Amino acid sequence: MRWKNLRERTVYANRWFRVNLADVQLPDGRHLDHFLIRLRPVAVATVVNEANEVLLLWRHRFITDNWGWELAAGVVEDGEDLADAAAREMEEETGWRPGPLRHLMSVEPSNGLTDARHHIYWSDEAEYIGDPEDDFESDRREWVPLKLVPDMIGRGEVPAANMAAALLLLHHIRLG
Numbered sequence: 001m002r003w004k005n006l007r008e009r010t011v012y013a014n015r016w017f018r019v020n021l022a023d024v025q026l027p028d029g030r031h032l033d034h035f036l037i038r039l040r041p042v043a044v045a046t047v048v049n050e051a052n053e054v055l056l057l058w059r060h061r062f063i064t065d066n067w068g069w070e071l072a073a074g075v076v077e078d079g080e081d082l083a084d085a086a087a088r089e090m091e092e093e094t095g096w097r098p099g100p101l102r103h104l105m106s107v108e109p110s111n112g113l114t115d116a117r118h119h120i121y122w123s124d125e126a127e128y129i130g131d132p133e134d135d136f137e138s139d140r141r142e143w144v145p146l147k148l149v150p151d152m153i154g155r156g157e158v159p160a161a162n163m164a165a166a167l168l169l170l171h172h173i174r175l176g
Helices: 082-094 146-154 161-175
Strands: 004-013 017-025 031-039 042-047 053-061 066-070 072-075 096-098 102-107 118-123 126-128 140-145
Touching: 004 031, 042 053, 042 082, 042 096, 042 161, 053 082, 053 146, 066 161, 072 082, 082 096, 082 118, 102 161, 118 161, 140 146, 146 161
Parallel strands: 042 118
Antiparallel strands: 004 017, 017 031, 042 072, 053 066, 053 140, 096 126, 102 118
């Protein structure tokens, strides 16, 4: 069963997103109004070192009033390469410059409401260049053993689904 988006109109927009109202035709011919959010792509990056520790940020999200572990992430600027954006975000938020990045996965974290795509990259090397430029993004940055990741996710310490999926895949790749 395929829903058809017949037309959209923007009801609000800024440089980060647009809220649109779509006229959607259901398979049985009925129509419904459906709000959706059009977002810029997000680039995410981390590094896993030789000791199989992953670089994470401990941060508070005011929207959900929740603390949790995350990877460095941010909006891709116009014309910016996805991997370059991921490297930039990691450096700005952690103070670590990643080595060559590999694409880990791309996910749609909320595809019933948004067209957001998060592109997640990782490296197995990084260079510490100093305190993070965007130190307000997180309370602390830590190297966490990958072997602890599944239990951390089970306890709700990694609340963002995209981050949990990426960390579980890294766990699988590095530890089997």
